[in-house]
Amino acid sequence: MLKIAKENLNALYAAISAKMPLIMPIKRAGQVNYGPWSESEEASIETLKTVKSPKDAFFPQSENMMKFKTDGKVLEVIDVRKAEQPFVLFGVKACDYKAIEVLDKVFLADPVDTYYKAKREAGIVITLACSKPEESCFCSVFGVDAAAPAGDVSTWLDGEYLYWQANTEKGEALTADLSALFAEGGEDAVAAQQSATRAIMQALPYAALDLSRFKPENLNDLFNDGAWTELSEACLGCGTCTFVCPTCQCFDIRDFKTSEGVLRYRCWDSCMYSDFTLMAHGNSRNTQMQRFRQRFMHKLVYFPSQNDGMYSCVGCGRCVNKCPQNLNIVKVIKTLGGKKND
Amino acid sequence: MINETLIPKVGVITDIRKDTPDVKTFRVVGTDGKKLFEHMPGQCAMVSVPGVGECMFSITSSPTNQEYLEFSIKKCGCVTTVLHALEVGAMVTVRGPYGKNFPVEGDFKGKDLLFIAGGIGLAPLRSVINYVRHYRENYGKVVVVYGARSADDLVDFEEIQTEWKNEPNFEVYLTIDRPQEGWDDHVGFVPSYVKELGLDKNMTAVLCGPPIMIKFTLQGLLELGFEKSRVYTTLELRMKCGVGKCGRCNVGDKFVCKDGPVFRMDELDELPDEY
Numbered sequence: 216m217l218k219i220a221k222e223n224l225n226a227l228y229a230a231i232s233a234k235m236p237l238i239m240p241i242k243r244a245g246q247v248n249y250g251p252w253s254e255s256e257e258a259s260i261e262t263l264k265t266v267k268s269p270k271d272a273f274f275p276q277s278e279n280m281m282k283f284k285t286d287g288k289v290l291e292v293i294d295v296r297k298a299e300q301p302f303v304l305f306g307v308k309a310c311d312y313k314a315i316e317v318l319d320k321v322f323l324a325d326p327v328d329t330y331y332k333a334k335r336e337a338g339i340v341i342t343l344a345c346s347k348p349e350e351s352c353f354c355s356v357f358g359v360d361a362a363a364p365a366g367d368v369s370t371w372l373d374g375e376y377l378y379w380q381a382n383t384e385k386g387e388a389l390t391a392d393l394s395a396l397f398a399e400g401g402e403d404a405v406a407a408q409q410s411a412t413r414a415i416m417q418a419l420p421y422a423a424l425d426l427s428r429f430k431p432e433n434l435n436d437l438f439n440d441g442a443w444t445e446l447s448e449a450c451l452g453c454g455t456c457t458f459v460c461p462t463c464q465c466f467d468i469r470d471f472k473t474s475e476g477v478l479r480y481r482c483w484d485s486c487m488y489s490d491f492t493l494m495a496h497g498n499s500r501n502t503q504m505q506r507f508r509q510r511f512m513h514k515l516v517y518f519p520s521q522n523d524g525m526y527s528c529v530g531c532g533r534c535v536n537k538c539p540q541n542l543n544i545v546k547v548i549k550t551l552g553g554k555k556n557d
Numbered sequence: 558m559i560n561e562t563l564i565p566k567v568g569v570i571t572d573i574r575k576d577t578p579d580v581k582t583f584r585v586v587g588t589d590g591k592k593l594f595e596h597m598p599g600q601c602a603m604v605s606v607p608g609v610g611e612c613m614f615s616i617t618s619s620p621t622n623q624e625y626l627e628f629s630i631k632k633c634g635c636v637t638t639v640l641h642a643l644e645v646g647a648m649v650t651v652r653g654p655y656g657k658n659f660p661v662e663g664d665f666k667g668k669d670l671l672f673i674a675g676g677i678g679l680a681p682l683r684s685v686i687n688y689v690r691h692y693r694e695n696y697g698k699v700v701v702v703y704g705a706r707s708a709d710d711l712v713d714f715e716e717i718q719t720e721w722k723n724e725p726n727f728e729v730y731l732t733i734d735r736p737q738e739g740w741d742d743h744v745g746f747v748p749s750y751v752k753e754l755g756l757d758k759n760m761t762a763v764l765c766g767p768p769i770m771i772k773f774t775l776q777g778l779l780e781l782g783f784e785k786s787r788v789y790t791t792l793e794l795r796m797k798c799g800v801g802k803c804g805r806c807n808v809g810d811k812f813v814c815k816d817g818p819v820f821r822m823d824e825l826d827e828l829p830d831e832y
Contacts, residue, residue: 283607290648438829465804477608495634520810
């Protein structure tokens with residue numbers, strides 16, 4: 216284990232940034248979100264929850280895919296991508312890292328999404344353990360240990376030091392480049408922080424959520440459960456939950472006419488929107504109840520059924536904090552998840 | 558090389574056949590004049606007019622056709638309206654093939670086959686029917702029941718009359734919804750015609766058409782004693798990627814683009830009713 220004094224963190228950011236772009240929580244206009252660090256930015260690594268998740272780094276909200284040029288009747292497809300340059304994504308919390316593993320299941324499954332894969336391979340992910348999880352956190356329900364995040368490098372921050380541990384070849388290489396900044400030590404401090412964090416996690420209000428009913432064999436029972444009507448009644452269909460969610464990965468592919476031909480891009484989409492499944496001859500999910508049910512059935516039943524039991528919720532709690540109608544996955548789990556929720 | 562699944566190939570439209578007042582069949586080849594890719598009956602492809610959009614269509618030509626791909630497309634939305642306005646020589650983009658095909662080399666082999674289609678629902682079945690005609694010795698008796706709103710709405714009418722009806726051990730039954738001058742064949746809806754025909758319940762059936770036709774035809778087949786495990790259909794839902802990633806064409810835990818579009822009725826029974 217290595218460590219660096221907290222007052223030297225800006226020097227660490229500068230050293231990383233001198234080598235490659237550093238994407239980390241930055242405070243701007245009163246909000247903290249992942250963005251490129253520079254000397255003039257206010258880094259805010261201690262922020263527990265960025266408003267948006269770091270998924271943009273690998274799956275941008277909007278991404279150009281290709282161009283079409285027409286010359287008379289001749290149509291040409293042009294791949295607009297440039298080779299991805301290495302970058303560091305710093306400060307990723309355990310839940311958000313788990314969410315990247317969820318996205319990997321989608322985008323790296325056959326056939327591989329090369330747009331995502333190129334960014335994933337270019338990125339070095341440095342995670343940061345949580346030390347002050349809050350009431351809306353429930354990552355432990357999904358088997359995430361907030362005190363021991365994975366990633367290429369894992370870090371822990373206390374009042375004095377940032378502790379640093381490389382986990383992968385990519386992480387080792389970055390660490391070697393930065394070695395002049397580090398001193399050895401910190402195992403005891405990290406262990407102490409970990410047990411304190413785990414104790415907080417266990418005592419949080421949502422720590423005992425029961426997921427036992429969310430199994431593939433209950434798919435139809437859950438789908439047909441009468442509770443969805445009441446659960447979804449207040450839903451505005453605004454899609455906020457899907458945009459702040461670190462695992463939501465539904466996308467749209469659209470064309471945009473420019474002066475230099477047609478640009479095809481993909482952008483985040485939301486299963487909460489009425490035109491998401493709209494076809495010329497009808498819509499398979501006509502009501503907001505159906506769309507609401509789709510979102511939660513996907514996270515808690517369909518996705519695990521397709522991915523060896525892995526849930527596509529990581530308990531980050533962003534939807535709990537951000538839904539304007541106070542609807543969220545916790546209410547769904549409490550209502551439909553299992554007997555222990557009663 | 559990695560398969561760039563979302564980046565399409567350019568296709569040239571070499572022929573446009575007006576099948577019905579609102580269905581045209583487009584013949585497409587690559588810019589080198591050759592077939593764009595190989596497929597199996599029941600599989601689909603994404604066709605796009607850049608600047609307008611990209612949509613999933615079933616490939617209506619048989620894989621045994623070595624020269625081109627064909628798509629029978631009904632004019633019903635943004636992309637299809639623009640496609641219908643194109644002329645021979647126009648270029649579109651095509652990517653695929655996507656999805657699971659009909660088990661023409663599996664469960665269908667050696668079986669008597671019953672194809673039931675309504676309207677544009679013939680498009681995906683035409684690929685299978687012509688594949689079966691090509692490898693005729695591999696399959697038993699073939700019965701086709703095809704219905705449309707009117708005689709003018711029957712897709713591929715010429716091929717049906719001149720080729721299918723002359724095929725040995727191959728029965729074709731056509732029906733239209735309402736009587737029409739010059740039509741001396743059957744009049745009535747497909748589901749009731751299927752029941753009237755008293756078809757052999759041991760045939761393997763393939764259904765495609767509007768959801769309401771599928772629903773009532775399936776009921777009819779079950780009354781005749783058909784088993785759901787030997788009745789196939791093909792589904793259609795909104796798609797953007799075609800490879801199980803964009804998140805919209807799922808029925809329960811199955812993606813129509815990847816796990817379908819071909820499903821057996823007993824498989825569909827296990828999925829939520831949301832298609």
